[in-house]
Structure formats: structure tokens, C-alpha cells
Amino acid sequence: ALTIGIVGLPNVGKSTLFNALTKNNVLAANYPFATIEPNVGVVNLPDERLKTLAEIFGSERILPASVSFVDIAGIVRGASEGEGLGNQFLANIREADAIAQVVRGFVDDDVVHVDGAVNPKNDLETINAELMLADLQTIEKALPRYEKEVKRKTLDPSVLEAATAAKDALERGELLSQTGLDLAPIRELGLLTAKPYIYVFNVDESVLTDASRKAELEALVAPAQAVFLDAKIESELIDLDPEDAAELLEATGQTESGLDQLARIGFATLGLQTYLTAGPKESRAWTIPQGAKAPQAAGVIHTDFEKGFIKAEVISFADLVETGSVVEARAKGKARLEGKDYVMQDGDVVEFRFNV
Numbered sequence: 001a002l003t004i005g006i007v008g009l010p011n012v013g014k015s016t017l018f019n020a021l022t023k024n025n026v027l028a029a030n031y032p033f034a035t036i037e038p039n040v041g042v043v044n045l046p047d048e049r050l051k052t053l054a055e056i057f058g059s060e061r062i063l064p065a066s067v068s069f070v071d072i073a074g075i076v077r078g079a080s081e082g083e084g085l086g087n088q089f090l091a092n093i094r095e096a097d098a099i100a101q102v103v104r105g106f107v108d109d110d111v112v113h114v115d116g117a118v119n120p121k122n123d124l125e126t127i128n129a130e131l132m133l134a135d136l137q138t139i140e141k142a143l144p145r146y147e148k149e150v151k152r153k154t155l156d157p158s159v160l161e162a163a164t165a166a167k168d169a170l171e172r173g174e175l176l177s178q179t180g181l182d183l184a185p186i187r188e189l190g191l192l193t194a195k196p197y198i199y200v201f202n203v204d205e206s207v208l209t210d211a212s213r214k215a216e217l218e219a220l221v222a223p224a225q226a227v228f229l230d231a232k233i234e235s236e237l238i239d240l241d242p243e244d245a246a247e248l249l250e251a252t253g254q255t256e257s258g259l260d261q262l263a264r265i266g267f268a269t270l271g272l273q274t275y276l277t278a279g280p281k282e283s284r285a286w287t288i289p290q291g292a293k294a295p296q297a298a299g300v301i302h303t304d305f306e307k308g309f310i311k312a313e314v315i316s317f318a319d320l321v322e323t324g325s326v327v328e329a330r331a332k333g334k335a336r337l338e339g340k341d342y343v344m345q346d347g348d349v350v351e352f353r354f355n356v
């Protein structure tokens, strides 16, 4: 499964957030380097539609889609030079498909800030500089090899061109994901700033309700998406029953928990979407890449479904709710039989027809 790596300076609240993500008790101590080993936490993608489907079909259980997060140990200024956490950090972050960068916005005199003061803009610049430096080093190491191989005609020149263009962009201080360059020829390099990013601002309650402050912070990271949460509140929310959690959210001016936001935005940032199946046993969301066609979607349930794919019977969630049942949806012409070229849409409720 695709994973999102959580990174950030020490003491920004990564462990606290990760704790909430996994409901496990990861050490959340007040000193740098408290978290060393990468851990994985899986969170469910919130989807109210599953509840509705379960009612319509009388399903015994609901199985939502999920997103995996990997906690990657703290990064400090100079990390790419071997100070702080070097190679292990880089190896772990390289494996992540997207990055969630946690940035500290909360003020708490009891919690040491590695650079002495809370300043989200500086923190972003520190981390981005480290990631860009690491990418520059990777490219500079690869360039002599690429040059040699292109000369020998054992490598397509597009690889060398992409590497050179990426190097130039990094030297101008640009994150590769925001350059619009075609980096496919140098995918093997696993460049860190070429990955999709989400920025998680761990802020005080006062910021959660401050639209103009949030807009300022959003502007620092645009066009990447920003999530605002209070990691401490998130870790309280997970222990509450749904009603109390809803009350706490409302009291802090939020309509959706930070973890739900993170799961939703993370899922989209990974380029994923879901389709739905429903029956008396379960109502379930299945994860597919955005733009996947019907046979590929069927293959997520079982490889035999893809191999023997005949048709997909598709009813949109909205039509199903409106008609109230599959039988009614069919009667009203709302059930479509789609073939192998059908591109799956968000909210499709599907039943596959296949040969075994």
C-alpha cells in the first residue's frame, strides 16, 4: 500500500500526532530525537456514504478505505551533512510515496524549540533547504554516471536532461514538485522534493478559529495543501465517544477532526480514490488509483475478477440513495452496465460480472 511519511523538526508534535493516528503509545518526550525508529499507523478514510449503504443493504459491517502513515524520525538543520539523523532518515523518507510535514505553530514555553523560537516560516525553510540539499547531492552523485552512459549511448539522453533541469531548479531554491518538470526519467533517484507534500500545522486552539492566520500559513505552502490541527486535542479526541468528540470539535471551532482531514487530504494527495460495494455482509470502500478503469478496479477485490472481467454494474451513490434500492435503481434505468474501458468515478457503487 502507498504510505505517507511524517517528517518535521524535533518537538513539533510528530509523536503526539502519530500517537493519535495509531492510538498507540509512542514515546512523546520533550527532547529532540525522542523518536528514532520508523513506525506505521493506519487511519481510516472518513466516508459517511458507507453508513448510508449499510442501512440500505442491512450490512453487518462497514469497511472503510485507509491511509498508512510512517513516522520518520526528526530532521534537524544539517541533517543532509550527516549531523543529526542522516542516512537512515533519508532511506526512510525515500520509501514514502508522499510526505506530511509537521510544522509547529503552538506556543508553549515548557516545550523547547530546536531553534529557540516558534516560527513556522523559518521551520519550513529549514526543512525544505535540507530536503533540497539532499536532492542536490543525489543528483550530483548520479550526473557523472549519466554523462558517461549517454556518451556510450547506453542511456537515453532524456535522463541526463531531466537530471540537469532538476539540478538547476534546486539551485534556484525550488521544490521539484512545484517545478512542473517531467521527472519520470529520473524516478529511480527517489528525489525527496519531487514527492507530493501535505503541510500539517500543529497549532493552538486560537489559530484553529483564526481564518486570517490560517490563510497566511496556507500561503506559505501553496499550492500544496495545508491541514490545521492541534495534536494535543487530536490525542484527546481519540479517547472520546462520538458525541463528546463532536462537542469538543465544535467547541474548538472545527467541523472535522484533524485526523479525518489528514486522511482525506493524504488519500487524495497520493492520487487515490475509492469505489463502493455493498451487500448484507458488508458495505465497503475499495482503494484504486485515480483514473483506474473497471477491470483494474475489479482486480483490487480479486485478481480473478480482473482476469475474467465481463461487465461492471454501476449505480452512482446519489442515484442509489434517491431510488432506495438496487431493484428500484434498475427499474428506473439508473443501473449502468459498463465495459472494460469505463473510468471509475468517485461514489460508484459497483457489482462486477466476471467469468471464473
Ligand code: GDP
Residues within 6 Å of the ligand: 008, 009, 010, 011, 012, 013, 014, 015, 016, 017, 027, 028, 029, 030, 031, 032, 033, 034, 035, 074, 106, 107, 108, 111, 202, 203, 204, 230, 231, 232, 233
Ligand atoms: P516530536 O519530537 O515532533 O515527535 O514532538 P512530540 O510529539 O514529542 O511533542 C513534543 C512536546 O510538545 C511534547 O511535550 C508534547 O506534549 C508537546 N506538544 C505536542 N503537540 C502540542 C500541541 O499541539 N500543543 C502543545 N501545547 N504542546 C504540544
